Amino acid sequence: MRCHLDEEDIWFYFEVDAEGWVTRQVELQGPELAPIAAASLDEWQRAQDAGRLDEYDHRFGITAELPVSEWEGHDPETLTSDQFEEVWGPVRRQIASRPR
Known part of the structure; x- marks a missing residue:
C-alpha cells in the first residue's frame, strides 16, 4: 500500500503482514522523490538485538x-507485491550504497 x-x-510505501503490521517501509520526499528511508522490521529487530539500533535507524x-487498522487520517492505496518491490x-x- 502507499x-x-x-x-x-512524502510518499510512504508499505508492505504489510496479515495482521496489519508494517514489515517493510519506503519513504520518498519531494517532487524528485528523494529516498529518505527503506526499513525492514526484521532487520530492525536484529539490529536491536545486536545493540546496533541507532546505526540501523540512522541509515x-x-x-x-x-x-494499519489503527492509522488515522491516512487513505492508503492498495499496491501489488510487484509494485512494492519495484520501489523497494x-x-x-x-x-545501502551511501557512505556511512
Missing part, C-alpha cells in the same frame, strides 16, 4: 509502529 503526507510531501529508518529494490540499493 499514501502521501501532503504537509511534508535505513524505521517502520510504522502501529498496525532501487531505493534500498541507493540507501
Whole structure:
C-alpha cells in the first residue's frame, strides 16, 4: 500500500503482514522523490538485538509502529507485491550504497 503526507510531501510505501503490521517501509520526499528511508522490521529487530539500533535507524529508518487498522487520517492505496518491490529494490540499493 502507499499514501502521501501532503504537509511534508512524502510518499510512504508499505508492505504489510496479515495482521496489519508494517514489515517493510519506503519513504520518498519531494517532487524528485528523494529516498529518505527503506526499513525492514526484521532487520530492525536484529539490529536491536545486536545493540546496533541507532546505526540501523540512522541509515535505513524505521517502520510504522502501529498496525494499519489503527492509522488515522491516512487513505492508503492498495499496491501489488510487484509494485512494492519495484520501489523497494532501487531505493534500498541507493540507501545501502551511501557512505556511512
